[in-house]
Amino acid sequence: MATSRLPPLQTLRVFEAAVRLRSFTRAADELALTQGAVSQHVRALEAQLEIALFSRGRTGVEPTAQALALALQVRQGLRVLERAFGLPSVREVRATRLQNETITLVVSTLPAVALRWLAPRLPRFHARHPEIRIDLRMSVQLARLDSRDRVDVALRYGPGHWPGLSSEKLMDEEVFPVASPAYRDGRLPRRLADLARCTLLVQTAQPWEPWFQAAALALEVPDDAPVFDDMNRMLDAAADGAGIALARRSLVEAELADGRLIRLWRRSIVDVHAYYLVWRAESKKRAAIETFRAWLRREAAASVRGGMPSY
Template structure:
């Protein structure tokens, strides 16, 4: 056996490889050497956070160590990835493109490693959500996904920033807007309406009131991000000018809670208030709603949409979108 093995190896001695070229083996083709993985990790973090200091904190390294790794990478590639100005770093044009590629490669590698992890089939799904949506509609339902999918650990990121897969740790996202996400898979979940509401206790005192103008002396709580409250008042025969005074909140969930804990009224998005309407804590007053201009959409990179954990989440979302 040893002699047979030695004979095979003899065929691969210098000059022997050229004999294989006619059948498709190119002895001159070699994998291009890649930079060390740690330099790519340091660069990706610095590019995403736009800071060596923040990248160092995330990676549990010192700031000089991250800076040195990036310099090593730049030297290896022969290009400048950052412009350094005083205490700031800015990606060069080549750095921007490379950052996107590196982020995608590291994400894909991370997913592959996760899929191989021998942890009884467990996996993690990170979802990016708007804060108001995360703390209301989603928070009231998340337990149902966890119960139905016990092998998936669900992590939520609350952010108002535009989702950039590769620039944040999210696997998928739910965003509110007109739609038209161009860089991956998108699916419309549901729209919304703007409704006039009050707490259950306050609504009880208003049940015989049919003229919306008669509510003008009530404390009116406004969501400063939206002007649809004017449309609701007008649609029901009221004068918006009579409702311009009151309290103003810059967050939809804060507006809903302010109405809940006061004797006031206000116009809110039904999606954000839905869990309180179902429980009876908030009551929709008997006035016509106004359809909102935007919808909620599920989005994710195309490469992830067929993953079992993503399909499980999307199936659950479709079901929840049809239930109160």
């Protein structure tokens, strides 16, 4: 009998994944192989066919036109074999592997920080790191980060030192007044001194006095000013036109972008508190924490620049 020239099934799977993903590294990750093993399979197939299937450059690999055409046929053939023998597809195998390897990281932070800054960004983290599941816990109480509260890491807004815990500063916070463009039917204050005739919204953790001092204003918040114990509610009230709020920049990014809130003047202060990531050095989930920590650094840097990180 003549020897079959059909390449091994694993080689065909590796080739199809490398073409589809346009990356030996990503193909290796999908198939649970090393990048070196992927390269060996591709080289073996190229030697057997006596053609180059990929162009290799400094920026990575790019399938040739012949590779694209061949991969389409290979993909169709693999699907026929998978259906015929009841085999799981590559994506199903990877999904099962990821499910078995998924690590849950419990993250605690303030409700306003969770809803207005962290949660909108988490889809990017999940897309980049599907092996780590984020369980977001919202609370105004400081998590102990121990076996009792089962919290692995916390995103805190504070002075930056918590005994017994490791911490890293992520970003400072800029504070300035904001108002709805519909406040007082659009008659917004023009001069700083006009604030004396405006309704000032107060949040217990964000006093107006430091901003008054930076603006050289001899003002005091009236005793009958609306007081909120929740930052979300205060900012929602400001967006509804109830008054002027002293806002943290990171928490009003969306409202400033869509025009629901307007920044009044350029005068601002850098708050005495900042955002910190906090964890226990002895945590058994240090690898996942390090991954989350590196991602948060990029997100915080992009937030300060007023843009989105690029990957």
